[in-house]
Amino acid sequence: MMNRIIAVWLFFGGFAMNTAFAYDWQALPDKAPEPADNPTTPEKVELGRMLYFDPRFSRTGTVSCNSCHNLMLGGDDNRGVSMGVHGQTGGRSAPTVWNAAFASSQFWDGRAATLEEQAKGPVANPVEMGMGDVEEAMDLVRAIPGYKPYFERAFGTENPMTVDNAARAVAAFERTMITPNSPYDRFVKGDKNALDAQQQRGMNSFAEVGCVSCHSGAAFNGPSLPPGTGFFMKFPTFTDNSYVEQYNLAADKGRADVTGKEADAGLFKVPTLRNVALTAPYFHNGSVRTLNEAVRVMAKTQLNRDLSDAQVSDIAAFLNGLTGEFPEQTLPRLPGTPGWTLSESD
């Protein structure tokens, strides 16, 4: 499987590829991979869900993981860039949490190798949850007595309420946030009516045009690589077009901000296309408002292809077929702060 993907991938560079029928279309597994040092357990998932939805350990008590990575929506916030504490905004669009477990690195610039590492980032970020550091946030969690039994059940009674364990719980929960059984998945498993005629045309175009050179694999985010390896592409690759200025695509240095290497300027993680119909607006800076325009821009900036309106519509229709089934879940009850408040009155 890897060999076939890499064979396709090596052809990347703006050439049309006739891979529509040879291409190795993969269904999403029913289970996400999990690291040996943090096996998923029901107790971790339960605790992780609570922490994921709890806004009280943000600086203002108003921002939880779910604020920007909304599980009731496409796993993001339908905004250009997210809004954190005190109405502040950052420079990048929130990636979806759905199927993040299938990525080999996290954040647009891949600065976290794992979901566990990622989970700690937004808590301390001054424009996201706004805590000075994660230990300070953890002090707030520790101040809520009702959390203790959940940590103990998930991690044992020996000092369970640590930042690392909180991150492990959130990561374990996120590994259950996957969306199999999309029309696409049912189609590749043999239900030939799961995608309609336009979607099937779009599927062929998606491969022929060359989208699959980067958006390969079961999650459409590139080949399966060891955690932390990351799969990055230069965006925009072709800059001789009006989109670069129109959507301000070249301003963000991407991966170079992490590595400090000029060669990494403009490299971004290839994001999953699962549920992409639900995650507008698009791109790392959330500058493109519609999926059709995103398809058009990507073809031009990454493959130097001018798609016809029909091709754009077909591919967008196919991408709508990547919307999966969302696991039903119970709204968590968060342990109270009985009789007092965690927040300063402000």
Added chain:
Amino acid sequence: MMNRIIAVWLFFGGFAMNTAFAYDWQALPDKAPEPADNPTTPEKVELGRMLYFDPRFSRTGTVSCNSCHNLMLGGDDNRGVSMGVHGQTGGRSAPTVWNAAFASSQFWDGRAATLEEQAKGPVANPVEMGMGDVEEAMDLVRAIPGYKPYFERAFGTENPMTVDNAARAVAAFERTMITPNSPYDRFVKGDKNALDAQQQRGMNSFAEVGCVSCHSGAAFNGPSLPPGTGFFMKFPTFTDNSYVEQYNLAADKGRADVTGKEADAGLFKVPTLRNVALTAPYFHNGSVRTLNEAVRVMAKTQLNRDLSDAQVSDIAAFLNGLTGEFPEQTLPRLPGTPGWTLSESD
């Protein structure tokens, strides 16, 4: 029942009352009252739950009903005053949504007669959800195609997507957000072990000291009155104490802001005490951080009583016994905005 409550109520004025055993303690009904013109149906409740949790029709796409009236917590936000769009804050503390269906008026100043009317307020408020008017918010709801079938199922196919119907759905949902079977309820129904000895002492003190003169009835928010009547009390009543300045209790004109009558200055709706242990910080301005201090301040400012530390602890223990059972609910899936964003990129 009304007679007995009013008999107690007439004694109000700072006198100790020996009503502990004669007092008519009431359990919370299993069902909230509903208006004849908006009977609760499963279809309305389902739609109302979705609208309640959907942040997309606030100005920034970040604030839903649940942001400030968090059903995972005590039905409020554990903050002094709530934080709306663009990090703005208002002047009053978010009241709990739990059991709001048992109130005869809504908002601290009673400016809405019904839950239906209340539901429209925060949407248009510039420091809450920040839409100019509710019709503009409704345009965003109408722009989400997936909502239409839910409105049709709840309200029929004849122009169902109206502001009034959205408010009816939210109100119907809120009427299911009630919390019966607290330890107190089980106690008054005959389980004499449901409250411990301290809580039972606190229950007697609560009546004897005179808290029941206002916090009467099944929801501890006053007598059952016709919708829109409201049950208001002057707060603070006694101003010759240090608390008034310390907690800035006299700044807000309360009900007078609605009626324009000087006689209504400082009148506030008597809030429910159900789940009060989970709704810190306290009072209309969220100025008091702990339940014990809130009990002490109320006794002094409303009844001119200086409680002992033991009395305060006993009453607070009793109030902890008013935390009910929260109905388990499924996290709603919100209909997507397939392929586009509702928000301007900002």
